Amino acid sequence: MKPAQDRRVRRSRRALRSALVDLVLEKGFQAITVEEITARADVARATFYAHYRDKDDLLVGIVRDLAEDREQLLPAVAQAQARGFTGLPVRYIFEHAEQERDVYRVILRGEGDGRALREFTAILCNRVEQVFRERAAQHGVTPRVPLDIVARTWTGELIGVLTWWVENDTGYSAAEITAHLRDLSVYGRVWASGLAPSDAPGAFDSSGTAPAADA
Known part of the structure; x- marks a missing residue:
């Protein structure tokens, strides 16, 4: 593809995606049509169908664009692995969400x-x-919880907090929310809630024995 054509394609795709996001926030996804999207984007319907099957495909295309460029989602992974548990990948996700809040x-x-x-x-x-698997291998450790469970738990928590953060004026900056999530990951929920580990329900005592269950 020639550079000029490539630039036109990128402009058309950006315009279509921007139009979709604006219309969804105005009317909801189910209420909008391809005709409305192309009119808002000032793009011909033929151009739309040259890139996308339907509006659902366009919406998924937005997600894939975020994922295709790892520098936009998790650019600090390698840096974080080299420096330890920094929280930098999470911070970048929040900073990117701050820039692309509507998306x-x-x-x-x-x-x-x-x-x-x-x-x-x-x-x-x-x-x-x-x-997580690369980090465990790098340090020669055996995970105490299966890493597929760890990854899904981590992802679910991140998406839950991210959703709340982009939908509301929480008062937390990207750096602040990342610091709190990092501490939660490192020290756990018991520590985060202000308790000592021995205060947690079902905690082991100093001898390593779990307390008897309440009758």
Whole structure:
């Protein structure tokens, strides 16, 4: 493809995606049509169908664009692995969501049939599980909990917080929310809630014996 044609394609795709996001936030995904999307984008219908099958395919395309460029989703993975558990990949996700808040709102709301959100979740989860496995191998450790469970738990928590953060004025910056999530990951929920490990229900005492269950 010639450079000029390539630039036109990118412009058309950007315009279509921007139009979709704007219309979804105005009317909801189910209420909009391809004709409305192309009119808002000032793009011919033939151009739309040259790139996408339907509006659902366009919505999923937005997710895939985020994933295709790893520098937009998890650019700091290699840096984080080299420096330890920094939280940098999470911070970049929040910073990217801050810049593209409307796009993330549409995805995280599960607009359409939820396919875009499922794809977003799967892409992120698969990448995170890979990072956990690489980190375990690098340090020569055996995970105490299966890493597919760890990755899905981590991803679910991140998406839950991210959804709340992009939909509301929480008062937390990307750096602040990342710091809290990092501490939660490192120290756990018991520590985060202000308790000592021995205060947790079912905790082991200093001898390593679990307390008897309440009658």
